[in-house]
Amino acid sequence: MQAFFGIFDGHGGAKAAEFVADNLEKNVLDEVILSEEEDSVEEAVKRGYLKTDSAFLKGDLHGGSCCVTALIRNGNLAVSNAGDCRAVISRGGVAEALTSDHRPSREDERDRIETQGGYVDLCRGVWRIQGSLAVSRGIGDRHLKQWVIAEPETKVIRIEPEHDLLILASDGLWDKVSNQEAVDIARPLCVGSSKAQPLLACKKLVDLSVSRGSLDDTSVMLIKLDRYA
Template sequence: MACFCCFDSKVVGGNSSCSSGKGKSHQCSVKYGFSLVKGKANHPMEDYHVAKIAKFGEQELGLFAIYDGHLGDTVPAYLQKHLFNNILKEEDFWTDPASSIIKAYESTDQAILSHSSDLGRGGSTAVTAILINNQKLWVANVGDSRAVLSRRGVAIQMTIDHEPNTERGSIENKGGFVSNMPGDVARVNGQLAVSRAFGDKNLKTHLRSDPDVQHLDIDPDVELLILASDGLWKVMENQEAVDIAKRVKDPQKAAKKLIAEALNRESKDDISCIVVRFKG
């Protein structure tokens, strides 16, 4: 049975114990669905999500996010509870969403670092999508959780994977190094496989937490948006994901189908997926 998470107007976040759920806009045909599956690693589920369409005064906002934690689940749980609230509290949010998103990402990271005695030494990636009145889409990310859009069936990656080799210069300029051991992925200081993340206090002098932000006007050619943790993208190309999701009209079933395919391809990581369908 699907699990439908509860929200209120102040606290925006989904219950990480929910394995699946869905919802829709009250104004138009936008629908969304999500699904989460724990990986085979011997630790608790470290993926958290937000999936919600809500009224804020006269505005309708779609709020969608995947937070993929590492070295524990406390940082993604914190992001689930606070990041969107911090973005929406920025006084310039309605006039300058991009600047507000960047400021809120940075202030949230500072709050996480200042509470490291409670939250621990772990961290989290993030990919967030804000849909304003079903017309304007703002996508931001740190790390390798990814957002992919379908326009006329063609996959368009809306985020940048922040990998140590691609941001080696920034890491080395801050006194860090990138390891490339045989049989392993590149890692910051031999530890972390992403070059930007929330938290990670022990590595923060060599990491960035500023997001890449992209904006898109939703037109009739835009069909759907997929947000997912790297447990999906490690085993699936962007176009493959779009092709699978397009064939399933129910976005909740589409998210489940994507995860089932990733598991079939032997992804062993936690996998979280949100599918937002802009038209039937």
């Protein structure tokens, strides 16, 4: 069984997120199938992300998009991110982040940017590249491409029976709601119930973020993992 899921959070307009939503899945799956016998899933996913970025930059399009994706294939889960969208898995109700946000405040990201001749500074409490962008990886961002790379980080795990729920969401959620809180709210509405209500769970998470003052775009996706274990 195979499945692909993604959250794409655009900045500088919607064009980049729309482009990624239309193209990334095909590019990743093409690379995974091509390299099935020869290469790792991590490398195949990376090529899919870079191919999508290259195609976007060839067009007359502006802006950029953070991404988090989940590829389920043959009982394995490959989670990838470029930017500050995040994937959190529930292991029997215990939350674990499978991705690490790409922000200029991350020491290794700041070092990479400065090594490439860029700078990172603190603007009104937020670390930004060249005084501009608050994420350090993503697809697009033509004017900052030297520093804002599209290369994802990928983690691959075997889906076990205790893995019951995967949450993919943009930073509009994670800036206001902790990983464990998100699992605590979503899981009862999705796991172990004859009447699962994943849409209600998504709405509860978004509403909580808004009630805590989030003004950011917030996208949330819930994936029940029991059918893939």
